[in-house]
Amino acid sequence: MVEVREAAWRRRAGWWTHNRRYVLFMAREAGGSLSAVYGLILLGLLIAFGQGASAYGDYLAFLQNPLMLVVQAVILVFVLVHAVTWFYLIGKSQVVMSAYRAPPWTRIFGLMIVIFLAASAGVLFIVFGGL
Amino acid sequence: MADETGGEFDARYNPGHEVIRVQAANHEGEVVLEPLMWGLFSLGGFLTAFLLPVTILAISFFVPLGLWPSSRIGYAWLQGAMNPAAANFQGLLVRLFFLLVIAGSFFHGAHRFTYMVAEVTDHRGEKALSFLFHGLAVVGSLIALYTVLVGWLL
Numbered sequence: 001m002v003e004v005r006e007a008a009w010r011r012r013a014g015w016w017t018h019n020r021r022y023v024l025f026m027a028r029e030a031g032g033s034l035s036a037v038y039g040l041i042l043l044g045l046l047i048a049f050g051q052g053a054s055a056y057g058d059y060l061a062f063l064q065n066p067l068m069l070v071v072q073a074v075i076l077v078f079v080l081v082h083a084v085t086w087f088y089l090i091g092k093s094q095v096v097m098s099a100y101r102a103p104p105w106t107r108i109f110g111l112m113i114v115i116f117l118a119a120s121a122g123v124l125f126i127v128f129g130g131l
Numbered sequence: 132m133a134d135e136t137g138g139e140f141d142a143r144y145n146p147g148h149e150v151i152r153v154q155a156a157n158h159e160g161e162v163v164l165e166p167l168m169w170g171l172f173s174l175g176g177f178l179t180a181f182l183l184p185v186t187i188l189a190i191s192f193f194v195p196l197g198l199w200p201s202s203r204i205g206y207a208w209l210q211g212a213m214n215p216a217a218a219n220f221q222g223l224l225v226r227l228f229f230l231l232v233i234a235g236s237f238f239h240g241a242h243r244f245t246y247m248v249a250e251v252t253d254h255r256g257e258k259a260l261s262f263l264f265h266g267l268a269v270v271g272s273l274i275a276l277y278t279v280l281v282g283w284l285l
Contacts, residue, residue: 029246038187049210079179116181119181123185128212
C-alpha cells in the first residue's frame with residue numbers, strides 16, 4: 001500500500017522572499033497597509049486644522065522635518081506600487097473573468113493609467129485649486 | 132428533499148452547489164461581517180489607488196520641493212477649501228474627499244495589514260488581529276467623520 005503523506009500546510013518563514021512575484025505581492029500588501037498610515041497623517045491634519053492656525057502650522061512643520069519626509073517618501077513609493085500593480089492585475093484578471101473575450105492586458109492597464117491621471121488632475125483642481 | 136434547498140439548480144451541472152445551498156437554508160455558518168468588511172476594503176483600495184498618490188504629493192512634497200509656495204497648503208487654503216458655503220458645493224466636495232480618502236485608507240489598510248501578518252505567521256491569531264484593526268478602522272473613520280462635520284453641521 002502506498003503511504004499517503006499529508007501535504008505540509010505550514011509555509012516556512014520568509015516564503016515570499018524567494019520569488020520576485022511574491023515579493024511584489026507583499027510590496028502591494030505593504031502599500032495597502034501604509035495607505036492607512038497616510039490616512040492617519042491626513043486625519044492629524046484635519047484635527048490640527050480644527051485646533052486653529054497655530055496648531056495647523058506646527059503640524060505642517062512636523063510633516064516637513066527631514067525624518068518625516070523620508071517616512072512619507074517611503075509611504076508614497078509603496079502606495080504607488082499598490083496602485084500600479086493593482087491596475088496591472090485588473091488587466092491580467094480579465095482572462096479569468098471572460099476567458100474568450102479578454103482584451104490584451106496592456107489596453108486595460110493603459111486605460112487605468114489614464115483614469116488615474118484624470119482622477120489625480122481632478123483632486124489637484126477641486127481640492128488644491130489647480131496646478 | 133431536494134425542494135428544501137430550492138431545487139432551482141441542477142447539481143449534475145453544478146457540482147458542490149447543493150452543499151452550499153443546504154448550509155444557506157439552515158442559516159448555518161453564515162458570514163455577514165466578513166463580506167461587509169471586504170466590500171469596504173475593496174472600496175478603500177479603489178479610493179486609495181486613485182486619489183492617495185496625488186494627495187501625498189500635494190500635501191507632503193510640492194512645498195518642500197519648492198514647486199508650490201507654502202501658502203498653497205496653508206491654514207487659509209484649508210479654511211477656504213472646506214468652506215461649506217463655497218460655490219458649486221466645492222467645500223462639501225472637499226470634506227467628502229477627506230472623509231472618503233481617510234476612511235477608505237483605514238478599512239483598506241486594516242484588511243491588508245491583517246492578511247499580510249497572517250501570510251507571514253501562517254494565520255496564527257488572525258481573528259484577533261482582524262477584530263483589532265477593523266475596530267481601529269471604525270473608530271478612526273468616526274473621528275474623520277466628526278472632523279469633516281465640524282464647521283458644517285456641527
